[in-house]
Amino acid sequence: MTTLSSGVAPAINTMRLCFYGAGSMAEAIVRGLLDRGLTEPGRIGMMNRQNAERMNELSSRYGIVGALSEGEKESMLREADIIFLAMKPKDAAEAIKRVRDLLRPEQMIVSLIAGMTIATLESLLGKPLPIVRTMPNTSSTIGLGATGISFSAAVSEGQRRLADTLFQAVGLTAIVEEPMIEVVTGISGSGPAYFYYMMEAMIDAGTKLGLSAEAARELTLQTILGAAHMVKATGEDPADLRRKVTSPNGSTQAAIEKFDEFRFKEAVFGAVSRCAERAMEMGAEIERKAKE
Template sequence: MAETAERSHEVPIGKVAVIGAGVMGETLVSGLLRAGRQAGDLLVSDRSPERLAVIKERYGVGVASAADAAAGVDTVVLAVKPQDMSKVLDTIRDHLAPGTLVVSIAAGITTAFLEGRLPEGTPVARVMPNTPALVDEGMAAVSPGAHCDAHHLWVAQDLMRSCGKVLSIPEEHQDAVTAISGSGPAYIFYVVEAMIEAGVLLGLPRGTSTELVVQTLYGAATMLKETGEHPTVLRERVSSPGGTTMSALRELDDNKVRAAFLTAMEAAARRSAELASGAG
């Protein structure tokens, strides 16, 4: 069952290094700053000197090599591509102070993989974020490793909470999380694309169709969040007997759209498991 770790904010998180200044790495840095963290408590590392220069200029944070960044902080966030993870771990392992928390936001990288390549007893946490973190509306799921205690878990959650909502889950559910919230924004964008195209097909200007669809999506999501009602209940309130909505929903059912979504998410979860096992 998903949980939220509770701990007093009187306990400081300390200094944080973000290794990898791509989209998610920069998102985390900007989110931490908006959440009130001081630029002096953040270090950023990236293999591109040009990218580091941009991050330093944009946010005023410190920059350093991966080894130096890892040596001088309390928490290291690994925001690199999965295929680069082994090299980064080899670079930082001998520079970590005892007790440094290592948080990975790379897809398919297990806590066992991290622990096997870091000093014995290193606390690690695995996180699956998603792209709405860019607008502080992310959904992240955190799984603790073998040496990650309650405080470490709270630190990992608090880092991700700067960009949205966070849950703590057993690692065995990370493939399902990847299929639902990790990949989920792409499914929503896919549906939105189709709805906009339908509006154009029906004669609307593209800008008008886009505005109608985006606001409808925003309003529907807000209803789900604010009312707490089951989506079936909300759907039925729109679906008058013999009306336009029922005609549309009948077509979706006839074309097995619901079944296609289930099958697609199962495929995403399988691929996540393959990546985690090293098969991909």
């Protein structure tokens, strides 16, 4: 068993990792860790409530250890150095209450559960454990994720570094104070869906105006990819890049004016705000269930 309380982050490949929940986000993190060679498949355990087919699929694909029986699940939880809570928010409170007596103070808990606060998780666990609250996004699946991270008071400096390393395996990380995690949810947690929605609209517009579906799709994909790379490669502010391609009284300006007519920036602000608000509502529901 690896000691996690020192100021120096231990090597991930010396630890046993347990994922309680085997959805797409848990799989993305597992894939990132293995692709970067940070650990071996045999040191990763995964479990879910009852989907044996999913566990067999993941075991076959990555070589990880899938727990199927209750005994196997209990052993995996007891022996883990790091436990990733990756169950659905609606199932979280009940699931954590069911296993909390198996956990030890020296284990590090990493929560992927949207809306669940550190205080609620501490209450559910019923004992002092170092807790890392995270908000990754689905682009983690291809190593281009963006993850917000915050820590409970019990997390040591070494554990902070360890958590940061874990999520850098699937993209970039931002360490934030916990109240900002909901804002992270509104920006990057749900953010990929906003761009997919924009892409849907652009492809639809292109086909309605006469392009083939294939041409509209490929042009849209390349345009968004190119725009993102331009911002990253040049380091320039997106507003400055936009102004450079917006000639006075030109076609781009005409398009921007149409966006403004429909209050595009207000719509985006409203969407991000509502997303953050909804995450807080989900957290409140989890807290209510935790007190039952």
